[in-house]
Each structure stands twice: as C-alpha cells, then as structure tokens.
Amino acid sequence: MAHDLPQARWPGADEALMSRLFSPVRVGAFTARTRTWVPAMVPWRSTEEGDATPEVVDWYGRFADGRPGVLVVEATGIRDVPSGPLLRIGDDRFVPGLRRLVDEVRQRSAGETRLLVQLIDFLSIRRRPDRERFLGRFLEITDRHRAAVGLESSAPEESVREALLSLDDDELRGALNARELEALEYGARERVTDTHLPHIAELPRTLPDLFADAAARAMAAGFDGVELHFAHAYTMASFLSARNTREDGYGGSREGRVRLALEVLSAVRERVGHHATVGCRMLGDEVIEGGTRVDDAAWFAARFAEAGMDFVSVSKGGKFEDARQPKVGAAAYPYTGESGHECMPTVRIGAPGPFGRNLPLSRAIREAVHAVAPGVPVVGCGGIGTFSEAEDAILRGDCDIVAAARQSLADPDWWRKVVLGRGEHVRRCLYTNYCEGLDQKHKEVTCQLWDRRDLDDEEQPAPRLGREMSHDGKRRLLPPRAPLS
Numbered sequence: 001m002a003h004d005l006p007q008a009r010w011p012g013a014d015e016a017l018m019s020r021l022f023s024p025v026r027v028g029a030f031t032a033r034t035r036t037w038v039p040a041m042v043p044w045r046s047t048e049e050g051d052a053t054p055e056v057v058d059w060y061g062r063f064a065d066g067r068p069g070v071l072v073v074e075a076t077g078i079r080d081v082p083s084g085p086l087l088r089i090g091d092d093r094f095v096p097g098l099r100r101l102v103d104e105v106r107q108r109s110a111g112e113t114r115l116l117v118q119l120i121d122f123l124s125i126r127r128r129p130d131r132e133r134f135l136g137r138f139l140e141i142t143d144r145h146r147a148a149v150g151l152e153s154s155a156p157e158e159s160v161r162e163a164l165l166s167l168d169d170d171e172l173r174g175a176l177n178a179r180e181l182e183a184l185e186y187g188a189r190e191r192v193t194d195t196h197l198p199h200i201a202e203l204p205r206t207l208p209d210l211f212a213d214a215a216a217r218a219m220a221a222g223f224d225g226v227e228l229h230f231a232h233a234y235t236m237a238s239f240l241s242a243r244n245t246r247e248d249g250y251g252g253s254r255e256g257r258v259r260l261a262l263e264v265l266s267a268v269r270e271r272v273g274h275h276a277t278v279g280c281r282m283l284g285d286e287v288i289e290g291g292t293r294v295d296d297a298a299w300f301a302a303r304f305a306e307a308g309m310d311f312v313s314v315s316k317g318g319k320f321e322d323a324r325q326p327k328v329g330a331a332a333y334p335y336t337g338e339s340g341h342e343c344m345p346t347v348r349i350g351a352p353g354p355f356g357r358n359l360p361l362s363r364a365i366r367e368a369v370h371a372v373a374p375g376v377p378v379v380g381c382g383g384i385g386t387f388s389e390a391e392d393a394i395l396r397g398d399c400d401i402v403a404a405a406r407q408s409l410a411d412p413d414w415w416r417k418v419v420l421g422r423g424e425h426v427r428r429c430l431y432t433n434y435c436e437g438l439d440q441k442h443k444e445v446t447c448q449l450w451d452r453r454d455l456d457d458e459e460q461p462a463p464r465l466g467r468e469m470s471h472d473g474k475r476r477l478l479p480p481r482a483p484l485s
C-alpha cells in the first residue's frame with residue numbers, strides 16, 4: 001500500500017502505564033480502567049430474527065481479549081421488528097442470548113472491560129424499485145398524476161399507470177413530486193417530519209418507553225449501561241437535525257429538536273436508575289446541506305449533561321440525505337456520500353487526512369459539556385490508531401476518552417500490545433474501508449488484514465465457539481492472534 005500512515009510512537013511498557021490514555025476515568029455508574037474505547041460496529045452476525053449467535057458472542061469475546069476500558073455492542077434494535085441480521089433487544093426473549101455475550105466479555109477481559117450496548121431506533125427505508133413495478137404498482141395514483149398525463153379525473157388508475165409508463169425520464173420527472181421521485185430513484189424513505197403518518201406523529205409518545213424497556217433488558221442481561229444512538233441516519237439524530245421542521249413542539253428551534261432526546265433520557269433513567277451508565281452517541285456535525293453544525297451539537301450536549309447523561313460520544317455525518325443512488329433492488333446506504341466519508345474517513349479523504357479528523361468537534365463539545373458538568377466524559381473518535389494520536393488527543397483536551405473502531409477491528413489486541421510495550425507488533429489499520437464495503441452489503445464484516453496469515457503467529461488459535469470462516473468460505477471470521485508476552 002502506498003498510503004502514508006503517520007509515524008507511530010509506541011511507548012515502552014512503563015510509559016504506557018503512566019499515560020493518560022491508560023489511566024482510569026469515571027463514566028457514570030462505573031470507573032473504566034483506561035480511557036480506551038471500542039465504539040459500536042455492526043458485524044452482521046446475528047440471525048434474521050435478531051438473536052445473538054455464537055459468532056456474535058465470539059466477536060465480542062475477541063474484542064474483550066484486548067481489554068479496552070469500554071466496549072460498546074453494535075447498534076441493537078429496540079423494536080421487535082424484522083431488520084435483517086441486526087441484533088435486537090425489543091423483547092425479553094433476547095435477554096438470555098445477550099447475557100451469554102456479557103458473560104463472554106467479562107471472562108475474556110478478566111472483568112477489566114466495561115460493556116455497553118448501543119440502542120437504536122430507525123425508520124423504514126425501502127429498496128430502490130424498478131421503474132415498471134413502481135409505476136405499475138407502488139405509486140399511489142392521484143389526480144395530480146391524471147392531470148400530468150392529460151387524463152380526466154374520472155380516468156381509471158390502470159390508464160394513468162400505462163400513461164406514466166410510456167413517459168420518458170424527463171417527462172416522468174415532471175409528473176412526479178419530489179418524494180415520489182425519491183421513492184423511484186432511491187427507494188421510499190420515511191422521515192420524522194412525515195407527521196401525516198400516525199406512527200411518525202406518535203414517535204414522541206412511543207419512543208421514550210421503547211428505549212426505557214430496551215435499557216431495562218440490557219441491565220437484566222448484565223450490561224454496565226447503554227449508549228443511546230442519537231447519531232448518523234437514524235430516528236433520534238433526525239429529531240436533533242436542523243432539518244427537523246416538525247410543528248408539534250418536537251422540531252424547529254433547538255429547544256424543540258432536543259426535547260424528545262431529553263424525554264428519552266429521562267424515561268431511561270427513571271427505568272434503570274443510577275446503577276446504570278446512560279450515555280449517547282451524537283453527531284458533532286451532520287455534514288449535509290441545512291444540517292446541524294457543531295454549535296447546535298455543543299448546545300445539545302450541554303443540555304444532555306445537565307439532564308444527567310453520563311457520557312457523550314461524538315461522531316460525524318453518516319446521513320441518507322447525500323447517499324449515493326443504490327442499484328435497483330438495493331437500499332440506500334448512509335455512508336456513501338460526503339457525510340458518510342466524514343463518518344469513516346479513509347486515506348483518500350481530503351486535507352487534513354483521516355487521522356484525528358473529527359477531534360475539533362469533540363473538543364468543542366467537551367468545552368460546552370464541561371462548562372456545565374465537568375465530570376461528564378466526552379469520547380472522541382475518527383481515524384485514531386496509534387498510541388501517540390490517542391494520548392495527545394487527551395493531553396490536548398480534545399476528548400477525555402479515545403474510541404478506535406477500525407484500528408480495533410484490524411487488531412483487537414492493539415491496546416494490550418501497547419500496554420505491554422509491544423506496539424511494534426500492532427497490525428495497523430490501512431483506513432481503506434474494505435470492512436465498510438462489507439457492512440454496506442450486509443455481509444459478515446471482516447478485515448482484509450486478517451487473511452494475510454503470515455502477519456501473526458497462529459499457534460494460539462482463537463476459541464472456537466462458532467464457525468471459523470465467513471459464509472462465502474473465503475475470509476476468516478475472527479482476527480488471528482499473536483502472542484502477547
């Protein structure tokens with residue numbers, strides 16, 4: 001690879017132990033042993049029914065081997081609705097499987113790693129339809145369409161569909177409104193502003209309990225707490241968005257947009273009490289036209305901290321609004337446009353490159369949070385993959401805790417290798433997003449480096465709770481190990 005990775009400064013073991021990165025930090029109800037954090041990453045390993053399979057358990061066990069201070073389990077659905085192989089926590093029947101995951105992490109980290117689960121709600125998004133099916137079946141025919149194709153208001157639906165099907169692309173664009181065109185070209189996607197739909201209008205009434213129930217199940221499964229997913233392309237981030245124009249008191253002004261998030265926090269806290277850590281992941285910048293910028297984000301974070309949020313984890317972008325057009329039969333993926341590239345920056349991103357790229361956002365948010373609640377830690381993330389980057393971010397005051405997603409995927413042992421003074425053995429992430437490409441296709445996420453077997457000593461095979469290879473039989477499901485001492 002010709003890409004330049006920044007020079008790593010690896011500490012000796014003594015230096016690592018004296019570092020800020022490896023010093024303890026209070027996070028709500030618990031003290032994390034170190035300021036190292038593995039943020040949520042969906043590995044696409046649960047069943048279609050949302051259960052934690054042995055592969056899911058093994059995945060988290062493998063991260064626990066590296067003993068990060070905190071490990072966050074992937075975005076886990078708070079509703080009991082079909083959502084592909086995404087973990088769910090929307091019913092009590094999911095608790096035993098999640099408890100197995102918790103037990104595995106406790107055991108493999110020797111009790112050192114604190115464990116959170118990220119709780120997510122999302123609205124419906126459909127796959128991009130083909131033109132014939134859309135115009136022939138899905139499109140709801142109205143008099144506007146009749147007028148557009150020059151038919152009387154008494155014209156039967158079938159003739160309108162036939163007339164629409166005969167239009168060329170430009171004519172069709174003139175006949176459809178913006179949402180219909182989006183449904184045709186990208187797949188229909190609900191928005192929090194669709195208040196003409198009763199289930200969307202009712203979200204402020206339904207979501208607080210759904211989140212609270214899910215958080216109670218997380219605690220029953222033995223987690224140390226929950227991370228409320230207020231980031232990226234999902235429901236709660238859409239309420240916080242500057243593009244939320246709801247007129248029912250849950251949109252418009254900053255106060256309106258933050259209201260549901262505060263009500264969710266309050267419902268969760270009431271349900272789980274102060275023995276649970278309750279934090280959130282939020283966006284420092286949506287990176288879309290008309291979206292929320294860091295000044296709003298810092299203001300929201302301060303309101304969260306005042307209301308008793310135990311940590312704020314900062315991410316960036318990852319929105320549907322600028323996603324690339326999917327192929328027919330596929331759904332839009334919110335990490336394909338500029339906002340998505342900012343969320344998981346690669347070495348191909350523009351200046352100043354991916355490394356620590358999003359730290360100015362966590363710094364601004366940290367200042368606002370600490371002005372009202374100095375004890376609430378802020379988690380920084382984005383392109384951090386060496387000891388020096390992580391340590392310097394904390395020393396500069398960019399964040400209190402450092403999250404590393406892809407570096408931890410490339411080498412979950414990297415934290416321990418650093419602590420043990422074996423940093424030169426870290427398998428370093430290339431930041432080229434092979435893993436993210438798999439995520440996009442909902443394929444089992446793996447790292448391209450794991451299959452270069454000569455990189456590590458294989459004398460210590462990973463425990464075999466599940467299968468060893470991906471469904472396509474081509475990739476290792478888990479990272480190889482190297483001896484740590």
Ligand SMILES: Cc1cc2nc3c(=O)[nH]c(=O)nc-3n(C[C@H](O)[C@H](O)[C@H](O)COP(=O)(O)O)c2cc1C
Nearest residue numbers: 039040041042074075343344382383404405406439
């Ligand atoms: C495969 C994959 C899955 C991800 N899944 C989630 C997720 O479930 N929830 C979330 O908040 N972020 C998710 N992310 C984003 C990461 O948590 C992180 O914010 C992003 O990768 C940037 O950090 P990094 O530069 O350390 O990788 C995912 C990232 C990857 C690569």
Ligand code: SF4
Nearest residue numbers: 429430433435447448
């Ligand atoms: S696949 Fe590439 S970007 Fe993803 S973790 Fe591995 S090296 Fe890093």
